[in-house]
Amino acid sequence: MDSLIVIMLDGIAADHLARHGARTPHLHALAERGLRVDRLAADVPATSLPGRTSILTGVSTDVHGIYGNVIWDGARFRYANPDDVRVPTLPAHALAAGLDVAVLGYGMVRPEDATTFHHAWWANEMLQRARDAAPIPADEGWLRTSRHVDGSGRIAALAAAGLPDGVPDAYAGDRMHYLMSEVTGDQTMLQWSAALASGALAGAPPDLIVTEVLTPDSLQHVAGFEHPFAHWAVSYADALVGEVVRALDRAGRLGRTSIVVTSDHGHGPVERALYADALLPGATTSCEGGVLYVAVDGPTEARRIESHLAEHGVARLPGDHLPPERRHDVAAFVAGGATAFEASAPSERAGATEGPSRYASGHGFAPGTPSDERFLIAAGPGIAQRTLERAASADVAATAAALLGLAWDGPGRSLT
Ligand SMILES: [Zn+2]
CATH class of the missing domain: 3.40.720.10 (Alkaline Phosphatase, subunit A)
Incomplete structure (x- = not known):
């Protein structure tokens, strides 16, 4: 065969x-x-x-x-x-x-x-x-x-x-x-x-x-x-x-x-990072390239975080890529461009919401990004x-x- x-x-x-x-x-x-x-x-x-x-x-x-x-x-x-x-x-x-x-x-x-x-x-x-x-x-x-x-x-x-x-x-x-x-x-x-x-x-x-x-x-x-x-x-x-x-x-x-x-x-250059701990103090988050997951207590909290992150140019993803039972307790966001999320800033920039990325190249950017x-x-x-x-x-x-x-x-x- x-x-x-x-x-x-x-x-x-x-x-x-x-x-x-x-x-x-x-x-x-x-x-x-x-x-x-x-x-x-x-x-x-x-x-x-x-x-x-x-x-x-x-x-x-x-x-x-x-x-x-x-x-x-x-x-x-x-x-x-x-x-x-x-x-x-x-x-x-x-x-x-x-x-x-x-x-x-x-x-x-x-x-x-x-x-x-x-x-x-x-x-x-x-x-x-x-x-x-x-x-x-x-x-x-x-x-x-x-x-x-x-x-x-x-x-x-x-x-x-x-x-x-x-x-x-x-x-x-x-x-x-x-x-x-x-x-x-x-x-x-x-x-x-x-x-x-x-x-x-x-x-x-x-x-x-x-x-x-x-x-x-x-x-x-x-x-x-x-x-x-x-x-x-x-x-x-x-x-x-x-x-x-x-x-x-x-x-x-x-x-x-x-x-x-x-x-x-794929892979492509990363130009900057957004640091999740400074963007959302106290929140439970997970960074997935240019996508950020936030654990939320239902749609009201998700909308509150959505409007806060919008001030940093971060958009909410519809979340239809999540299994249906996860859509009420995980909110997904995307940074856009060649921006990656990282858990926290390097020590010399402690407290900053954005700065250089730890990685020179990455993936997992906004849906449809050609480099992915x-x-x-x-x-x-x-x-x-x-x-x-x-x-x-x-x-x-x-x-x-x-x-x-x-x-x-x-x-x-x-x-x-
Ligand atoms: Zn891989």
Whole structure:
């Protein structure tokens, strides 16, 4: 049977890919022999966990429930985890249809929804206990991904053949240790994906492999959009995709494997920050790029905050991207332009409502902001060569489902 690999490269903007073909030769080579979507619409908000979840569910945040990296649980804002996803993911659908599914390092998938599973190397970043004194029950959603021991034997077989047997603990050292854990973790996931897909080291290739690369997002945040280090990070991700293609080619599997590559959101320069604690003293808030969530006690308080924030040029979002039962206790706002919300000002500007951003580049700006848009590339058997100017977020999952031969009743349409 033909196989499908879905590779999510975190934070590669449509504009970046369009402008820098010379630095992303593998992605462009893939696009030349298949489908290319120049601008894939962003989710609201265009941040990482909503984007990851939409890619694998084909529904919007109000339906899948991951309307931010951080969500309101009725008492607090906390990190979303795979157990918060309210609808079955593509891996779950594929597994239920009897397919062989490998999820390698892709966040927002439950271990039981794959035949072969390895957690995202960054999963422990999402533990609330890393920030608070006491663990909270929701941490379990991420912890159980980290504890999962692959029962398929495939990862052990890959390690026996000389590939890594796991990922470093990214949180066991300083910033340099974190960065090297990141590039190592990303590389390991793509090495494993290449080896599994080529069917050489660990039995027959899975029908579906889902994996991701985080490095482009982190480097752009810190270094800046189109900074030389950001270019390195995107080229690194491109080269990892190239390794997968080369491995398939060497194994004679290229004609039997479809590859879908996309991003969870784009990236673009951040010009300034608004500091939530000074804007709304005493309020419970959560910053999601250019979107601010405020916990409110019903519509009257939401309107009071709305008129206060309007003095700072901040507009209220309709909130229809929130699950219906959250719309009365979470109000969503957007800064507009290239402005990000941050929890508090740096110490030297204590008390200020606005100032420089901690991050040089970011995402999750006002709905429709072009820099939030990403791309989609799909190549493989039966995928016609064509370019589409635009596609919807929901089309990614519908396209992947069609390539797997799965029935799909989401709002998206297959692009191939
Ligand atoms: Zn991201």
